[in-house]
Amino acid sequence: MTSPRPRRDHQPSTPVPQPSASHSGVPFVVCRPLLLTSDLRPPFSRRRAIVHPMNKIGVTYHPKSEAARSVAEEIRRRIAATNVDVWVASAWDDEMREEHVAESDLVICCGGDGTVLRAARAVIPHPVTLLGVNLGRLGFLTEITPAELFERLPDVLAGAGRVETRAMVQTETLRAGEETAQHFHALNDAVVGRTAIGRTVQFTVRTDDTMLGSYRADGVIIATATGSTAYSLSVGGPILHPESREIIVTPVAPHLAPANSIVLPEGSRVEVQIAPRQSAILSVDGEPDQDLAGGDVVRVRMSQHTARFLRLGPPGEFYVRVGRRLNWLTE
Structure with a gap:
């Protein structure tokens, strides 16, 4: 022994x-x-429940970015083709969000970190998971690019990934x-x-x-x-x-x-x-x-309240993302 x-x-x-x-x-x-x-507790992400398949998804975009609006519409089109309930709204459209957010499993945010920050406050008090699509400059909160999202969308709809909880x-x-x-x-x-x-x-x-x-x-x-x-x-x-x-x-x-x-x-x-x-x-x-x-x-x-983020990569990816944004690492 x-x-x-x-x-x-x-x-x-x-x-x-x-x-x-x-x-x-x-x-x-x-x-x-x-x-x-x-x-000394294990990181939160290792103790999170598995993400479930999505039944209703929201897509928000920065209203002053035509690129963000275009990506949001393409995401809506692709999700609608799978018969999953989907809604689209400007990040500044409080009325639209309030109408749909309580029943949503996921909100996809198209823009920069500011769009994600606004969404994190907007979903309170509902435990809605967020996924950031980076069309901004820094992207500390945004997880993937539009091209990566289109490639991984079937996995997202099936419930792939892990939930990262932020205070x-x-x-x-x-x-x-x-x-x-x-x-x-x-x-x-x-x-x-x-x-x-x-x-x-x-x-x-x-x-x-x-x-x-x-x-x-x-x-x-x-x-x-x-x-x-x-x-x-x-x-x-x-x-x-x-x-x-x-x-x-x-x-x-x-x-x-x-x-x-x-x-x-x-x-x-x-x-x-x-x-x-x-x-x-x-x-x-x-x-x-x-x-x-x-x-x-x-x-x-x-x-x-906390902010819940859908992450498709390993937990250590945060350090890589920070290192690249701060020029500690090369691409």
Whole structure:
């Protein structure tokens, strides 16, 4: 009989970030950009149920892209020929989506990452799976090209692939201590930023009632693992595994303080409070905008909703896709 392995507590491979002090006396937390995962559990994608055959499929497209519209119509034509129920709508056609999305098994998004982000919010609260077709430029969220989709369409209709589940965050705003009626869900990030070019905004950041820092900066990004390859990455934030459930907090161009990120564990609550006599804007996944005034608090935490993506390749393909987009790898 094999003797059991000695128990080994899970410890991070790098030192836990420690508070420091900047030259201005403002506290900040140093965190080197790292590729992190939540814990020792197997990746979510290995534990997902097998995708079932499709009974109803939606196709959305970016309304300002004639190429996206053309591809969407061709997808509709090919699906209709198989006697599967299919509908087509502009990504901005909220009425059409609301009419059909609840009964849909899959929504195919033709465009760029922005089209996919919009679809991820639009299908809430229904557990509808998304498949992104890349007609944009970056394509971190889009899975395949139009030609690849046409080739694999019979497999998709038969239920091939795996479901990759992405965490989302939700925001709520407190004004004079009371919650406002505006609540948003984000797949990428929530950003509290300045109202005009050439100005900064002063704010404090707390997590679970603990002060992280007080900043005068262009803004702060609170990002999901999906958002770790978006705006957060452009200001030096770390890249997380796509199914991680940590939250990244990154100040944008802070004055007299390093712009280091901090990665918070699942379940954390982040609060950004605007300083008195200041003004700011809350942007969620790049839209919509909410005006903020001095004293307002934006609270960000993990959403109960998730985004489900149909993936036709192996889990490791994420790293290849990121490597190619960032020129770490050649095509």
